[in-house]
Amino acid sequence: MRYFIALLFSLNLFAYDAFLKPNELKNLLQSDAIILLDVSSLSSYENGHIRGAYHVSISEFTKSQNPRLAASFSKKVATAMQNLGINRDSHVVIYSRTNSDAYANAFHLAFIFIQHGFENVSVLDGGYLAWVFENYNDVSSIKSKPLHKGNFEAIYNPKISVEASKTEDALVLLPSKEVKEIFFDDFTLKSTEELKEVLSSVLRHGDADVTLYGVNSFSLYANWYILYKLFDLKNIKMDAESLK
DSSP states (O other), rough: HHHHHHHHHHHHHHOOTTTEEEEHHHHHSSTTTTTEESOOOOHHHHOOOETTTTTOOOGSSSSSSSSSTTTTTTHHHHHHHTTTOOOOOOEEEEOOSHHHHHHHHHHHHHHHHHHOOOOHHHHHEHHHHHHHHTTTEEEEEEEEEOSSSOOOOOOOOTEEEEOTTOSSSSSSSEEEEOHHHHHHHTOOBBHHHHHHHHHHHHTTOOOSSSOOOOOOOHHHHHHHHIIIIIIITTTOEGGGGGOO
């Protein structure tokens, strides 16, 4: 309980970069450290994207069910991150179109980056449509590519994703909340006060070994990201079996 109270008072100290509003992103775009990634479909990206954004195919960051290919997944991720120009001091901002599949990809990619040791990642709140609503002149159909390879060295963290039925560790298994409970219809994030209420069953455990499970990847990845980045629960885990 003491941890939970402290968490509520200190939230704004570390949550500033979990989600960015369009105006916040616009103020950051002049920085050389910003790398903007669009995880929408290629056709959507080609029709229009935030100026300077790189397109990312989520398949590059999806682990194969083939054991032989899965064994080299982390190496594949490391190479892909460097090819995107990601450096140790980069600030990566991920966005997508605002539909369930595309927005799920944004949280999937954020999870993979964090799982491989890159923490300085943000998600654009409300995605591409939120940006266009405020900055309709700052879009482009011209493809952008990184000018240089990055120097970030990815290191896989096996503790974030676990197979709950196979581990001998004592885990607190809790269900992820439905997408409609944490986002509005336009996929903008609900208020911090609303999220505290919705996620109270997890937050009351503090920074314990809580493992989330869910019925779909969108809710699971989004719940995990919010708890890890916004509420600073660095021991929060995800049940990998829920994603199969």
